[in-house]
Every structure is written in C-alpha cells, then in structure tokens.
Amino acid sequence: MRISVMGRLWGTDALAAPDPDSISWFSDTTADRMPRTSGVSPDAYAPWTRTRLAALNAQFEEQPPQVLLRWATDTFGDGLVQGTGFGPSGIVIMHMLSEIRPETTVFYLDTDLLFPETYELKDELKETLGLPIDRVHCGMTPEEQADEEEPELWNVNPDRCCYLRKVQPLERYLDDQRAWITGLRRDQSEMRADTPILEWKPNCQVLKLNPLAPWTRKQVWQYLFEHDLPYNPKHDQGYPSLGCVPCTEPVRDADGYTRDGRWGGTDKQECGIHTE
Numbered sequence: 236m237r238i239s240v241m242g243r244l245w246g247t248d249a250l251a252a253p254d255p256d257s258i259s260w261f262s263d264t265t266a267d268r269m270p271r272t273s274g275v276s277p278d279a280y281a282p283w284t285r286t287r288l289a290a291l292n293a294q295f296e297e298q299p300p301q302v303l304l305r306w307a308t309d310t311f312g313d314g315l316v317q318g319t320g321f322g323p324s325g326i327v328i329m330h331m332l333s334e335i336r337p338e339t340t341v342f343y344l345d346t347d348l349l350f351p352e353t354y355e356l357k358d359e360l361k362e363t364l365g366l367p368i369d370r371v372h373c374g375m376t377p378e379e380q381a382d383e384e385e386p387e388l389w390n391v392n393p394d395r396c397c398y399l400r401k402v403q404p405l406e407r408y409l410d411d412q413r414a415w416i417t418g419l420r421r422d423q424s425e426m427r428a429d430t431p432i433l434e435w436k437p438n439c440q441v442l443k444l445n446p447l448a449p450w451t452r453k454q455v456w457q458y459l460f461e462h463d464l465p466y467n468p469k470h471d472q473g474y475p476s477l478g479c480v481p482c483t484e485p486v487r488d489a490d491g492y493t494r495d496g497r498w499g500g501t502d503k504q505e506c507g508i509h510t511e
C-alpha cells in the first residue's frame with residue numbers, strides 16, 4: 236500500500252510493540268520457493284575466525300568484485316542473498332550477479348514509505364535482470380504503527396521507527412540465510428570509511444559481503460552507464476541517497492558524501508541495519 240506520508244496524523248499513542256511473528260517476507264517472483272540449502276559448500280560451515288577473514292579480505296581487496304561474488308555463490312549457493320534499496324551500488328551488484336548466478340535472491344526492506352520511483356525501479360530491474368526479489372516487511376502498516384507507537388514516529392523517534400521497519404525484519408529474514416551481500420562503500424560517509432570486504436555479523440549469524448567497499452562513486456556510475464542500466468530518476472533531482480520519503484531530502488550541493496540528505500537536521504546517519 237502506498238500512502239501519503241506528509242501531513243497525516245494517525246490514531247493513539249499506545250506503546251504496544253508489534254508481534255515479531257507478524258514480520259514477514261515473501262517473494263515477488265513465486266509463492267512457492269525451494270528451501271535455500273542447495274549448493275552450499277562445506278567451506279560455508281567452517282568457523283569465520285579473524286585469521287580466516289583477514290586472509291580472505293587481503294585476497295579480495297585487490298581483485299574485481301566479480302571474483303568475490305563468484306566465490307560467494309560457489310560457497311553459499313542458495314544461502315546467499317543480496318540486500319538492496321536499489322541504489323546505484325546495489326544495481327551494479329545485481330547486474331554482476333545476473334551474469335554469475337542469476338538465481339541468486341535479492342531482497343529489499345519495504346517500509347511502505349519508499350519513493351514511488353523506487354518501487355517502479357524495483358519492477359524494472361526485476362524485468363530486465365531477472366533475479367528473484369523478496370519483499371521483506373515488518374508486518375505492520377504505518378497506520379498500525381501510528382496506533383501502537385506514535386503518529387509519524389519517524390519525526391518523534393527515528394531510531395525506533397528504523398528498528399521496527401528495517402532492523403527487526405532484516406534480522407528475522409537473515410535467520411534463514413548464510414551470507415548477505417550489501418552495496419556499502421567506503422566513500423559513502425565517514426562512518427563507512429573502514430568497511431571491510433568481508434565481516435562476520437554475530438547478531439545475525441551471517442557472513443556480510445561488501446563487494447564494492449573499495450569502489451568510488453565514479454566507478455559505480457561508470458559501470459551503470461557502460462552497461463546501460465536503469466537508475467532511480469530521483470538522483471537527477473538532487474537526491475544523492477534514497478531511503479524513506481519522510482527522511483530523505485535533496486541536497487543543493489551534492490558533491491559531498493553520497494549519504495547526504497538522509498535524516499537531515501539530525502545526527503542520525505544510519506538506519507541501524509549496518510551498525511547493530
């Protein structure tokens with residue numbers, strides 16, 4: 236359901252949290268999915284010790300991201316998923332995966348509050364690249380959230396809103412996975428400057444892969460143009476980064492970090508899915 240997010244007030248300020256069992260994901264592609272256990276190498280079950288991760292990070296740092304993605308698909312099979320908000324980096328990775336292992340599942344966190352252009356881009360990418368796409372949702376509409384928490388919780392307590400609509404659904408979704416690909420890059424913000432290529436996420440018990448960590452914004456856009464890939468038209472309207480409508484604004488001078496424009500006027504820089 237798409238809603239008009241500005242200027243609406245909902246319900247009461249009851250404090251009940253949503254039932255975690257209501258958090259759901261479903262495939263945009265097919266209702267009946269095979270269990271994601273096939274194609275998993277024995278290497279995927281070996282402990283991800285610091286020594287092992289350091290060796291792999293050193294190995295992949297100097298190689299094209301496709302080498303890491305090929306290793307990941309060989310190692311994790313159906314236990315590998317890519318998470319994306321359909322930003323430029325995510326589209327690059329989707330395209331690489333479509334050439335390496337097109338059955339790899341992509342997922343997105345649908346907060347119900349994404350830009351209409353983002354939903355349209357998701358449909359276009361599904362059509363052009365053919366990867367299966369899972370929609371991960373918290374199981375609670377914004378109206379229900381207003382009733383159970385606060386009206387426009389994103390203004391009152393954005394950390395709580397992000398936790399309910401992004402972090403909690405992600406953690407539950409990753410319960411069933413072994414490895415999670417992201418589009419994080421070191422040049423996106425100071426907070427992301429030390430992003431490794433591989434890291435273990437103990438809270439989710441998954442290996443997190445950031446294949447474009449060493450890439451620059453210029454490299455990403457070069458790849459998009461060279462491969463004639465679609466991208467979100469909001470980027471041409473001054474939005475360096477796109478999240479939920481209430482928490483994203485255009486930036487007049489968008490030459491800074493590509494996370495500029497998110498949660499403007501606050502200290503908040505991350506929704507929590509990469510920091511918890």
Ligand code: SF4
Nearest residue numbers: 389393396397479482
């Ligand atoms: S980005 Fe804003 S609207 Fe979206 S989940 Fe976080 S606080 Fe809520």
